[in-house]
Amino acid sequence: MSRDAVNAICRVLPGAEWSDPWGGGHDAWKVGGKLFAVIGAAGAAVAVKCASVDEAEHLMDLFGWRKAAYFHRSWVEMPLGTEADLLRHRLEASHATILAGLPRKVRTALEAGRDAAAPPGPGQA
Template identity: 55%
Template sequence: MMQRVVAVPAFMRPALTHCLAYAKRGCKTWSMSRELVNEICAAQPGAEWSDPWGGGHDCWKIGGKTFAVTGAVGTHVSVKTDSTEMAEFLIETGVAERAAYLHRSWVALPLDSAPDELAHRIRHSYRLVRGALPKKVQAALPPL
C-alpha cells in the first residue's frame, strides 16, 4: 500500500478558528474534535499528514518523524511527552491513557478533551519531535 504524504503550505495554516475552540471537556462531537486535532497539527510549521497504514488514520509528522496519530476508528490522539514519568503522571491523573503500540513516553488523549489541553499537548509533542531531529533536517524546516 502506498503512503500518502501531504505538505501543508504556510498560507493554508489557519489560526485556530474551529467551532470547538471554546468547548468544554465532555463534548460529544467526536468527528469535530478530530477536525480540531487535524487543524492544530496542520498549523505546526512543516507538518505533513499521511495515512501510512491505510484505512483513515491521521498521522502527523515533522521531518519524517511522527508527532501525533489518530486511529481510523479511535477516539484518542496519541502524542509524545518528554518522559515516561510525565506520561505516567498524565495517565494517573486521568488526563490521558496509555498509547497503544507506542513507547511508554507516548499518551493517548481523548478527542473530547478540552481544546486548550489538546492544543498544548500536540504543540509540545511537535516541539519534542522537531527538537530531536538532526540539525541538518531542522535547518531545512520552516522557522517556528
C-alpha cells in the same frame, strides 16, 4: 474537540506532514519524517509523544489517560473530548519534542519554513 479540529492544529505546525501510513483512515502527523500525533481509524482519541516516560506516566495519573497502544511508553492517548486548550498544548508539545530530536540541519530548515511543500492534510486538495 473533533478530529477535524485536531487536524487543523497539526496542519499549521512548522514542517508538519499528514499521511495515512497504515490505510483505513488513520491521520498520522509527522515532522521531519517522525510521528508526533496519530488519530486512529475509530477517531476517539489522539496519540501524542511526551518528552519522557515519567511525563507520560504523570499525565496518565493526572488525567486518567491511557498509554497509547502500539507506541513506546512515552506516548499517551488523549480522548478527543479533552479540553481544547489542553489538547492544543499537548499537540504542540509533542511536535516540539520530536522537532528537538531531529538533526540540527533538518530542524533549522523546518523552523525557518524552508522545508519542501507538505502534502495536503485530510480534506484538503
